Amino acid sequence: ETGVTQSPTHLIKTRGQQVTLRCSSQSGHNTVSWYQQALGQGPQFIFQYYREEENGRGNFPPRFSGLQFPNYSSELNVNALELDDSALYLCASSVGTSGGWEQYFGPGTRLTVT
């Protein structure tokens, strides 16, 4: 059984640019959530996708957007990058959206904005 994978591992972008991060969910999981983790902080919820639809969103501006594909893989897009967007971006997959399901996290993508 393949776990959650993310690409790329590291990325350096310039302020104002756009970035796309990718996530492959664990086999059998139809729900993907994205989190942003600043240095020394806990992860912060960005949004969740369930069966290709955005199912919920945290306190992040519209320049953070996403997609989920029929195979349940997902993308996180960030437009007009700001220096504060520098963080570890994590995706997590689960079997469903109920609070009773555990989430399985990928290793993350480290984004640096200069």
Added chain:
Amino acid sequence: DAKTTQPNSMESNEEEPVHLPCNHSTISGTDYIHWYRQLPSQGPEYVIHGLTSNVNNRMASLAIAEDRKSSTLILHRATLRDAAVYYCTTDGGGADGLTFGKGTHLIIQP
């Protein structure tokens, strides 16, 4: 999801039990209590979760207070590999995701 409060750090000795506390006084009746841990440069790893009753799995035990306003993660016999940041979170399901605080940095002394 309820806000959680945990000690910033705890220290324990190898091969001894560890009790990690968490307060979640604003938890609602349908929120699950989840614990995750994170090693440096890795994503969080699921540890255990529960709703009302105490739970056991191969990694740990979760003791939930009767009023559900607090819980304790129990590592029965700590090893050096258990050194990590432990996050207590709540999850009401649906669209809110997991709400993480800063977690407890667990240090294991050999």
